[in-house]
Amino acid sequence: MTTILQINSAARSQGAQSTLLANELTEKLQQSNPGAQLVVRNLQAKPLPHLDDSILSAFFTPADQRTPEQAAISARSEALIAELQAADIIVIGAPMYNFGISSQLKTYFDFISRAGISFQYKAEGAEGFVTGKKVFVVTTRGGQYVGSPDDTHTSYLQTFLGFLGMTDVTFIYAEGLAMGPDVASAALAGARDAIAAA
Numbered sequence: 001m002t003t004i005l006q007i008n009s010a011a012r013s014q015g016a017q018s019t020l021l022a023n024e025l026t027e028k029l030q031q032s033n034p035g036a037q038l039v040v041r042n043l044q045a046k047p048l049p050h051l052d053d054s055i056l057s058a059f060f061t062p063a064d065q066r067t068p069e070q071a072a073i074s075a076r077s078e079a080l081i082a083e084l085q086a087a088d089i090i091v092i093g094a095p096m097y098n099f100g101i102s103s104q105l106k107t108y109f110d111f112i113s114r115a116g117i118s119f120q121y122k123a124e125g126a127e128g129f130v131t132g133k134k135v136f137v138v139t140t141r142g143g144q145y146v147g148s149p150d151d152t153h154t155s156y157l158q159t160f161l162g163f164l165g166m167t168d169v170t171f172i173y174a175e176g177l178a179m180g181p182d183v184a185s186a187a188l189a190g191a192r193d194a195i196a197a198a
């Protein structure tokens, strides 16, 4: 059975454009994959903490030497990686905030990036273990940056996901949402066309 993992990373609990479009994409994917199981990871409702001494010491202490607190922190990260590994299709709602991803998505990335569990370095370079996934990233932006050097949002997401082994990534953009109603409605229509074609 196909499993779809939808990761919502907007800061708003209601009305976030990235979440609304990600919901529409997930519905479309459920139609084209009848019976697919849907798992929703809502990073706004269940935020992850920023990396700090306790989290990093938990990650880097060998499993058989962890304190109970460190074991619980490591288990939280490993459960997120297992959830990701169990998915066949991953939909990420990724708004642009201050030219980057939301801090909600960044802490999630910090929790799923674990040496020896989701990637490893070898003499030839890095190897990601999260392979065989189809990933869609739905990005929403107030301005327009696709194709310009200012679009570091896309290249960062591509690099990070590729590092973990997710190389089949399709971006769906709704850009210019703050540029007046005409630009915004054209952007949403364009995103919906891309969703229909997904």
Ligand SMILES: Cc1cc2nc3c(=O)[nH]c(=O)nc-3n(C[C@H](O)[C@H](O)[C@H](O)COP(=O)(O)O)c2cc1C
Pocket: 010, 011, 012, 015, 016, 017, 018, 019, 095, 096, 097, 098, 099, 100, 140, 141, 142, 143, 144, 177, 178
């Ligand atoms: C805190 C914050 C920072 C933002 N920074 C940018 C930005 O750097 N570039 C941009 O084009 N839009 C920026 N925007 C606009 C958002 O990308 C836009 O409102 C988008 O719809 C947000 O997605 P969401 O509705 O899913 O949160 C920002 C919005 C917020 C709330």
